[in-house]
Amino acid sequence: MLQPLFAIVSIALLAAPAGQITxxxxxxxxxxxxxxxERHERFFLDELEVSIDGVDLGARFAQLDFLLDNKLELAVTDTYRAVSKDRVSTVARRFDELRLTTQQSLSARSLSVPLETEIRGSSPLQGRTVVFDRLANGSLDVHLEEGTQASGSLEREEWAHGLQADLDFTAFLPPTPIEKGDRWKVDPAGLTSVFVPGGDLQFRPDPDSVTTSGGAVSLDAASLENILEAFEGTVDALFESVVERSGERVARFQLELRIESGRDLSGRGDVFRPxxxxxxxxxxxxxxARYRFEGSGLLEWNLDLRVLERLEIKGEGTVSIAQTGLITTGGLEQELKxxxxxxxxxTLSVVCGRD
Incomplete structure (x- = not known):
């Protein structure tokens, strides 16, 4: 009896060397x-080049200052209802709080006072529970929990395809077992859900919350929700250590990101209009529109609960927008570039806890 038991223990030790984690x-x-x-970005104007029929008008905008300040705040409760073959097949997400605040400030020598706008967005998902079911064929079925009560209308075709189930950001995890000091490459294509957490949350401007002093600048093309598709670039991860917290083992991974993504928004005049x-x-x-990010981060993973513990990312973001069109004045058409x-x-911050 002891010999088979010894063999089983020996195999287990070979499969998981001391200090190695998966x-x-x-x-x-x-x-x-x-x-x-919480995701927060403060974008300042770096450069603005404008020409009409090939005539450079850049000098007119030399003294122009612009600030775009976006802050997304999201609080959810995830219930993992079904887990099979080391993956979550059903998760129910209750949207406890959703807030999006956008502030814009435009100042120039020609303006007596800055043009300032603040818009707060609300979502009909607030207070609702959405269920994500991973089907046998790998597709995702998304539906509202029966009996969920919330104010405002929410039609399925408006939102179901735009939500993202992954708020544990598993794209950062290593593909093989690792030891302290090991490094690995993260596929950047899977990181869109990190910078647009939860996906399209159906934020809508709250008319009662809009405050302005003189005018507004339509710059939704600078919104990451409108820009991002699959990322390109490099993401490096390092296994730093394992710490004990409240009796549980938590692995710490250092991250370095140099990524970019973009999208052709032609035909979407609603997202950027001079x-x-x-x-x-x-x-x-x-x-x-194109977005670039360079920065660093820290991911903490609970090895005992097998879930995300914390994620912090900070760095420098850049948004570049290029547009052409025709302006008409008094029957005269001119090309604008x-x-x-x-x-x-x-910055991006994700802090997890028990309900």
Missing amino acids: PALGPQPGTKRTKLI VFPDSVGFEPATLT QDLSLSGPQ
């Missing part, structure tokens, strides 16, 4: 986790 998502069914997520007098018409032709670049500090 972080993976696999909480016990019924596990509940609260997640407080501000002209009423007497000037504008017909957009092409519109492209403009290139806009914004950059500034950006």
Whole structure:
């Protein structure tokens, strides 16, 4: 009896050498986790180039200052209802709080006072529970929990396809077992859900919350929700250590990110429209936006609960927008070209806990 037992123990030790870990998502069914997520960016105007029919008008904008300040706050409670083969097949997400605040400030020598705008967004997902079911064929079924009560209308076709189930950000995890000091490459294509946590949360401007002093600048093309597709670039991860916290083992991973993504927004004149007098018409032709980020981060993974513990990312973000179109004044059509670049500090914080 002892010999077979010794053989089993020996095999187990060979499969998992001392000091080696295999972080993976696999909480016990019924596990509940609260997640407080905050993303904040302050983008300042770096460069603005404008030309009409090939005539450079850049000098007119030399004294222009612009600030775009976005803050996303999200609080959810995830209940992992079904787990199979080391992956979550069903998770129910209660949206406890959703807030999006956008502030814009435009100042120039020609303006007696800055043009300042603040818009707060609300979402009809507030207070609702959404269930994500991973089907046998790998597809995701997304539906509202029966009996969920919340104010405001929410039609399925508006939101179901845009939500993201992964708020544990498993794309950062290593593909193989690792030891302290090991490094690995993270596929950047899977990080869109990190910078747009939860996906399209159906934020809508709250008319009662809009405050302005003189005007507004339409710059939704600088919103990451509108720009991001699959990331390109490099993401490096380092296994730093394992610490004990409240009797549980927590692995710490250092992150270095140099990534970018972009999208052709032609035909989406609603996301970026220059501000002209009423007497000037504008017909957009092409519109492209690109986002770059360079920074560092720390990810903490609970090895005993097999879930995310904490994620912190900070660095410098840059948004570049290029647009062409036709402006019409008094029956005269002229070609407008403009290139806009914004950059500034950006942070992302995810803190998890028990419900």
